[in-house]
Amino acid sequence: MKPPLACSTEDPDRAAADEARLVRSALAGETRAWGALVDLHGPALHRTCLRLLGDPDDAEDVVQEAFVRAWVRRADFDPARPFHPWIHRIARNLALNRLRRRRLWGLLPLSGVREPTAAERTEREAEDAELGRAVAACLAALPLPLRECFALRHEEELAYAAIAGMLGVPIGTVMSRLSRARARMRECLESKGVTSP
Amino acid sequence: MTHDPSAHVGALLDRYRTGELPPAERERLAAHLAECEACAGELAALQSFSATVARGLAASRSAPDPAGRRRAVLNRIAELERARGRGRLGGLPRWAPQALAAVVGAIAVGVVLRTGVWPPGGREDAAVQQRPVTVAEDETSGDRTADGRVTEERDRTPELEMLRKEAEQPRGAEDARRAVAAPAAGARREDGRDAADELGAAAPPPEGAARTTAPPGDADRAAAGEAGAGAPETERRRQAAVREEPPAEPSAVETREENFAGAAPAAAAPETKADGAAPAAQRVEAAVARSEGERLLSVFEDRARAAIAARDARAGGAALAMWADSVADRDDVPPAGLESGRALADSLEDLVASAGDRPD
Numbered sequence A: 001m002k003p004p005l006a007c008s009t010e011d012p013d014r015a016a017a018d019e020a021r022l023v024r025s026a027l028a029g030e031t032r033a034w035g036a037l038v039d040l041h042g043p044a045l046h047r048t049c050l051r052l053l054g055d056p057d058d059a060e061d062v063v064q065e066a067f068v069r070a071w072v073r074r075a076d077f078d079p080a081r082p083f084h085p086w087i088h089r090i091a092r093n094l095a096l097n098r099l100r101r102r103r104l105w106g107l108l109p110l111s112g113v114r115e116p117t118a119a120e121r122t123e124r125e126a127e128d129a130e131l132g133r134a135v136a137a138c139l140a141a142l143p144l145p146l147r148e149c150f151a152l153r154h155e156e157e158l159a160y161a162a163i164a165g166m167l168g169v170p171i172g173t174v175m176s177r178l179s180r181a182r183a184r185m186r187e188c189l190e191s192k193g194v195t196s197p
Numbered sequence B: 001m002t003h004d005p006s007a008h009v010g011a012l013l014d015r016y017r018t019g020e021l022p023p024a025e026r027e028r029l030a031a032h033l034a035e036c037e038a039c040a041g042e043l044a045a046l047q048s049f050s051a052t053v054a055r056g057l058a059a060s061r062s063a064p065d066p067a068g069r070r071r072a073v074l075n076r077i078a079e080l081e082r083a084r085g086r087g088r089l090g091g092l093p094r095w096a097p098q099a100l101a102a103v104v105g106a107i108a109v110g111v112v113l114r115t116g117v118w119p120p121g122g123r124e125d126a127a128v129q130q131r132p133v134t135v136a137e138d139e140t141s142g143d144r145t146a147d148g149r150v151t152e153e154r155d156r157t158p159e160l161e162m163l164r165k166e167a168e169q170p171r172g173a174e175d176a177r178r179a180v181a182a183p184a185a186g187a188r189r190e191d192g193r194d195a196a197d198e199l200g201a202a203a204p205p206p207e208g209a210a211r212t213t214a215p216p217g218d219a220d221r222a223a224a225g226e227a228g229a230g231a232p233e234t235e236r237r238r239q240a241a242v243r244e245e246p247p248a249e250p251s252a253v254e255t256r257e258e259n260f261a262g263a264a265p266a267a268a269a270p271e272t273k274a275d276g277a278a279p280a281a282q283r284v285e286a287a288v289a290r291s292e293g294e295r296l297l298s299v300f301e302d303r304a305r306a307a308i309a310a311r312d313a314r315a316g317g318a319a320l321a322m323w324a325d326s327v328a329d330r331d332d333v334p335p336a337g338l339e340s341g342r343a344l345a346d347s348l349e350d351l352v353a354s355a356g357d358r359p360d
Helices: A012-027 A031-053 A056-072 A083-104 A123-141 A144-154 A160-167 A171-191 B005-017 B023-035 B037-059 B066-086 B096-115 B124-130 B135-140 B146-154 B156-168 B173-181 B183-202 B207-212 B219-228 B234-244 B252-261 B263-272 B278-289 B292-310 B313-327 B335-357
Strands: none
Touching: A012 A031, A031 A056, A031 A083, A031 A144, A031 B066, A056 A083, A056 B066, A083 A144, A083 A160, A083 B313, A123 A144, A123 A171, A123 B037, A144 A160, A144 A171, A144 B037, A160 A171, A160 B005, A171 B005, A171 B037, B005 B023, B005 B037, B023 B037, B292 B313, B292 B335, B313 B335
16 A cells, blocks of 8 residues: 555655645654654665675664664754655664674674575576575675675665765775676676676 | 775766766766776676675565554653653653652752751651661761761762772672772662661652662663563574573673663672662662663763773674664763763764774
């Protein structure tokens, strides 16, 4: 069911205006508007956190926690700025903390690879699932800064400047990380028998 | 960072691929691609690679139930708002009881230190009866002048700073005992006992005191619980927390951070249990000196600056974790403090990220 306060996704200007309206309502304490922001930004945050953490449940926990913390700190948010980088930063910090704790406790990072499901019956689905496992495994093997940049670029399709803004690094750093990440991904995928058509 | 031409060329082609380049730059590159076979081949390979990766990423995603997520978040927010509502007195902010307790405590301490009598105007023996005698008092009472006590009162903040710094350093039980035996700690305990006695049952223990009593390993969960106690997702979260944070053997970094929250009890407990002054010292520390959030912020700032100055990404990461877990979302930190803390956290992010840029 389409949420009653959903943003328009067809016209970027309209979507931005809708989002600004949602954010204003949410900042005023309207939880329904906050719910709409959860719907709007939650999926992208979950994808990014999944790539950082490698575990869908952990990623979901982080996303939910981020929205709760953001609600608590909503007075700090500057409504003149876009919402996504702000909530992304909160979720990212939570995810990085979780990673650090995981490392501190000696837990091995998860590969981010899920098992094939019964639904993947057709040949195409089976191929995609195999490709998905290979890509996820290679991505999970990248060092965190490279992995994060790569996911924001190739999964979220964010512009270089947006990635730089989100991560708080110079755009040259984004270029360098992406270049290295792509080289490693190519190498890893080839080692797994995946070749680009 | 050194300039990497291949990274620049790759980025140029990548941005061309997604239509990010400004029109003039795009046209120039298009003209070049029409003539340069190598660059055109590079672009084709990049497009093919990106398509393959995008397909793989799409196939490896999990899609949690969005309605469930929204419901979970809104339920936790509702719980939180209810809890905050309970924590307010007639619309006053949540820290109001602590501030009130601090003012009452400070006045009470001032009165007692200056007159040695409680209640004000009461008889000396009445004050003696009401104040339990402690080891600290035995060592110092009688010979100390009112001026001396006032001096200690003034010096309390630097002393607490020193204790906090000590508490940050991992140390054995012997060191902890020595820290407690130091005059600063003794003075602090005495102050704590006095003021807390005056606060008595009339003033509820501030939130900070409750936090300090949490055992190591519970600080994060306590912080999370503050944001959403009793939430529907709590059980799964708790299980995840148990998986991630075995409480038996806290790591050095986490122990240091959590010990800060419990710095006073960790150091003072062995010596003060006998006279029951440790909880009083904790309460007064939180109520009279500064809020728990301000103290945590202070420690965070010290660590962050030290990490930045030393370009120590590991220490920076630990400080960043402390910021996110224990400081950033507290509501007993003044806005200006949060602002400066956030700026430091941003710098730490850069520090940690730049460490990741170095060759692995």
